[in-house]
Amino acid sequence: MNNLFVQNNWTDILLDMEKIKKSNKRKNDHIITKYFELVFIKEGKGDITIDGKTYIFNKNNIVFIPPEKIYSLAFTENSSVDYYQLSFHIYKKEPVTNKAFLIDKKTLSYLPIKMLYEENEIIPLVEELYAIFTKKDEMSVFLQRALLERIFFNLLKYSKPKSKKDTRMAIEETREYIDKYFDKKITIDSLAQKADLSAKYYSEVFKKEYGIGVIEYLTSVRLNKAKELLIKTEKNICTIAKIVGYSDEFYLSRKFKQSVGISPSLYRKKRKFKIASYDFSTTGHLIALNIVPFAAPLHPKWTSSYYQNYSSDIIVHLNAFRKHTNWEENIAKLKEADPDIIMAADEISEKEKSALEKIAPLFLYSQTIKNWREQLIEIAVFLKMEKEAADWLKDYDTYAEVSAKELKRRVGNDTFLIVSVYKNSIFLNRSKTMLEVFYGDLRITPPQSEDQMKYNEQITMEELIALNPNHLFVNIRQDTETLEYWKEIINMPLWNTLEAVQRNKVYLISSDPWKEYSASAHLRVISYTKALLSGNST
Known part of the structure; x- marks a missing residue:
């Protein structure tokens, strides 16, 4: 499909710009979209990762990102860097009342991510929009709206030109082809031909880009679809094999058992109760x-x-x-x-x-x-499943006890503090997971007594200095405002007086598993703590 949005009636749609930013940052991590967003790549090439899936971009590419997504941009080391991030709202006007209401990603039918190649008409409009936006002229809002609508007009009428493909882009298109047509007969030769590359070179580049071979990737796509059909339908194995692109059920069964460890029929039986x-x-x-x-x-x-x-x-x-x-x-x-x-x-x-x-x-x-x-x-x-639970808890307690002793030998009576950074504030992280597992099962020493601990208490930098832990675990909310504040923190003179900072004992931790209160999450907390303190990345 060529259009950014599909099957929408645009007659009653209104657009309103929230903001536009220009950036030359080579790496921009964990951007959370609150609104619809368009990223315009004026110069450079690299990768954009959206909710865990990575796409390739080049100069003049445009990426559409819906709300409630997390994305990261990474430009290649030797490329130039120049791009714009345009955030906007979409409103729909009611025909009867003539009132407009804000709509979200569920209301529109759209392609979740759309890459546009070699589009030269739009970037000048984006540059003009940015120039007007930065002037902060109250009357310029009319020009902003007009330019935003012109940009959308060009996006909606866009048709992908035929031109010589960039190698990485050509590889990306073949991966998308596999995702869509996995049920067809697909060979390395046919994919290489689509990319206009030799089969040997195509295979090498594909594996370099995605960390997996072409046939292995095709197999994983087919087996994932087979799993879905085994659970969601009553279709027999022979029919499923043909649906996912295999000639017979025996070949599917062999591939399935190699990957999953059990046969398709046993997998279905184990997953029958949904x-x-x-x-x-x-x-x-x-x-x-x-x-x-x-x-x-x-x-x-x-x-x-x-x-x-x-x-x-x-x-x-x-x-x-x-x-x-x-x-x-x-x-x-x-x-x-x-x-x-x-x-x-x-x-x-x-x-x-x-x-x-x-x-x-x-x-x-x-x-x-x-x-x-x-x-x-x-x-x-x-x-x-009482026995299974009892066995699991017994194994957990053994692992926790062994780990606690191991950590005691490694860090002795060193004190540990866990904090969260959110917006422009620092909070003591006193979740049940931290109290029961980190300070409880692992017997890690806190810098304050248990009766002084308050749940998620906000603290100042001066109060953090007073606690002065030997080790500091930090969870940073991954939004732009918080990340900017974190940069301010690490450049504060007071921050650099902390013993943990001076000893290089500051550890960054993610929300998963540290904020989850469950059995398997707590097992991972122990494992990740050991890995962090041994110097291994988690």
Whole structure:
């Protein structure tokens, strides 16, 4: 498809610009989109990663990014760098009342990510828009709107020109071809021909770009589709083999067993009872019981471990952008998925509870009264897996005890503090995970007594200096405002008087698993703590 948006009636659509930025940063990490966003690459080439998937860009490319996405830009070392980031709102006018209301990514039908190649008409309009925006002239708002609409006009009428392809772009197009036409007969020779490269050189470049061979990538796409069909349909193995591009069921079975470790029929049997996990913690408890849910919230950042290890086995990916903010969207997905049971912590709202109960039987376990061990046992009792839970907890306690002794030998009585940076503030991170696992099971020494600890208490730099821990774990919210404040922090004279800073004992930690309260997350907290303190990257 050539158009950025498809199947939309633009007659009643209004556009309103939020802001436009110009940047020469070679690397721009973890940008969270609150609005619709267009990135215009004036000069340079590199990669853009959006929610864990990487795309290649070149000079004059334009990337469309919906709200509630996380993206990072990385330009190649020797390329020039010049790009614009345009954020905007979309409104729809009601025909009857003539009133306009803000719409979001669910209302429009669009291509989630659209790369435009060699488009020369739009960049001059973007430069003009930026020049007008930076003048801060109150009357210029009319010119801004006019230019924004001209930009969209060019985007919507855009047709990709035929020209000599850049090698990396040509490789990217073949990967997209595999994703779309995996059921067809695909060979390295046919893909290389599409890229206008020799088969040998094409194979080398593909593996260099994606870290996986061409045939291995094709196989993974086909097997992931086979998993989905095995769980969601009653189709026989022979039919599924043909749907995903294999000539017979025996070849599919052989490939499936090589990759997954079990046959397609056994995989189907093990996944026959479709459990939907409604939140991160529920997923973590189920994984500890060796149950991969049929549906669960997944995100490459906020649930990175589950995303990396189970995304192909979790068939229905629920929205995990912000807890409880997209529940209506998730309800719609679950209704379509038709699970056998839905499992969730009891902190959900009455509206959510009522909507979930209309889809499938709902099992709620206590999130507020019971600790994570009791939660795991409660879930296990319901699933008749008490022995599995008891065995898991026994293994966990053994691992925690061995790890605690190992860490004691390594750091002695050194004090550790965990803080979170959000917007322009610093908070002591006193989550239940930190108190029960980090300071509890691992017996890490805090810089203050337990009775002085307050849940997520905001502190000043002076108060942080007074605590002066030997080691400092820092979780930084990955939005632009917070990242800018973090740059200010590390350049503050007071910051550099901290013992942890002077000893190079400051460790950056992510939200996953440190903010999740579940059995398997806590196992990862122990593993990641050991890796951080041994100097290994997590």
